[in-house]
Amino acid sequence: MALRYHYNPETCRYEPIVVAPRVFFKKTFRFLGTSLLIGLAGLLYFNYKYPFIDESHLIKENQNLKAEWQVINSQLQKTSDQLAALEDNDDNNFRVILGMEPLSPSQREAGVGGREKASAEIPYSLIRNAIDFSEKIKNRLTLENNSMNELKDQLLHNEKQWAARPAIQPISNKDLIHLYTTFGPRLHPILGEWADHLALDFAAKRGTPIYATGDGYVDYASGGTTYGNVVFINHGYRYQTRYAHMSKYIVAVGQRIKRGQVIGYVGNTGQSKGDHLHYEVLIGGTKVNPIHFFQLDLNSREFEKLISLAKTDEALD
Ligand SMILES: [Zn+2]
Structure with a gap:
């Protein structure tokens, strides 16, 4: 056991301090007891504030979520591409056949608009992108649906007009x-x-x-x-x-x-x-x-x- 010394001016010597075993154990016990209490309190506080989590499990889950959002984004992209093909067909085939003006890019853009406020709070860019994208697709679909109804009306009008046109001979x-x-x-x-x-x-x-x-x-x-x-x-x-x-x-x-x-x-x-x-x-x-x-x-x-x-x-x- 390590000894502590103090200087005795009377003997002009360093003499070992002798601590009585009772005092020693009492001090040690108090010290250990206090440490234990502080440690326990800290653990309780930490557990309360940061619930126990398995970090590796969380990382894996995060990776899975990212992968899933990428799948959703790529599906949205495919939907967007199909919609773009439909819009192109509308402008360059149906409207040409029916003698109607194609919708201008500004008309189509106006229909796209911004996303709703509710989703603005979401901090994850992947999710935010997907929500933005899906809302734009929704608006484009609404616009395209209106356009198709307009084409249908025009077709009906043309059909009636063609049926009305005096187009055959009155005598065989x-x-x-x-x-x-x-x-x-x-x-x-x-x-x-x-x-x-x-x-x-x-x-x-x-x-x-x-x-x-x-x-x-x-x-x-x-x-x-x-x-x-x-x-x-x-x-x-x-x-x-x-x-x-x-x-x-x-x-x-x-x-x-x-x-x-x-x-x-x-x-x-x-x-x-x-x-x-x-x-x-x-x-x-x-x-x-x-x-x-x-x-x-x-x-x-x-x-x-x-x-x-x-x-x-x-x-x-
Ligand atoms: Zn005549």
């Missing part, structure tokens, strides 16, 4: 004897005066069916005019067609009409010289040459036949 080629294509001034065969003939005359046997050339409704039907028995069809989209000199008509004012529906039969009523259909097409009230409409509806052989039956130097009314 198999029934046609002659087509008088004079559109403009001619000597009137009955009046003997020069006047504009702003129609086509389809010469055919009396009783030949006359077809409505587009969807619409009958806005005029009468028997007492120089047109003889005549039907006007309003097709909407500023189109109107007129069918004159019928032997009789079989539709009434206000009746809905589908393209290809028989509305009456060829005759020679009113101011007319011979059985034929006098057919007019009007756009916004102006008479236009009907041949520009139904020539698109025929294949080249049908159109050649039509032209071979055509006479351009006269009209039947």
Whole structure:
């Protein structure tokens, strides 16, 4: 056991300090007891503030979470790529086909917007990125969904417009004897005066069916005019067609009409010289040459036949 010394001036010597065993043990016990108490208190405080954790387990879990967030981010990226392909198809195919302007980048960007406030508190960049990304995708999807609805409406509008367009012949080629294509001034065969003939005359046997050339409704039907028995069809989209000199008509004012529906039969009523259909097409009230409409509806052989039956130097009314 190590000894401690003190200087004795009387003997002029260093003499060992003798500590009584009782005192020694008492001091030692007090010291150890105090240390134990302090240590215990520290341990309790530390455990309270920092719960016991297995650090290696935590590191592994953290790695797994990172990997999972990377999977989520890469899935979001794939979704974003697919959405971008859809947006591209919308702008460069659907809108071009339907004759609509593509959405501008600023329109698309405006729809993307920022993320919601609730997620701004999250400190982890991987999670924050994923939330930002998913919110942008959500906004882009909303915009694209609206765009698709707009395309659907336009398609419906175009369909109706195409159905309304006076696009077919009012007399079938198999029934046609002659087509008088004079559109403009001619000597009137009955009046003997020069006047504009702003129609086509389809010469055919009396009783030949006359077809409505587009969807619409009958806005005029009468028997007492120089047109003889005549039907006007309003097709909407500023189109109107007129069918004159019928032997009789079989539709009434206000009746809905589908393209290809028989509305009456060829005759020679009113101011007319011979059985034929006098057919007019009007756009916004102006008479236009009907041949520009139904020539698109025929294949080249049908159109050649039509032209071979055509006479351009006269009209039947
Ligand atoms: Zn005519």
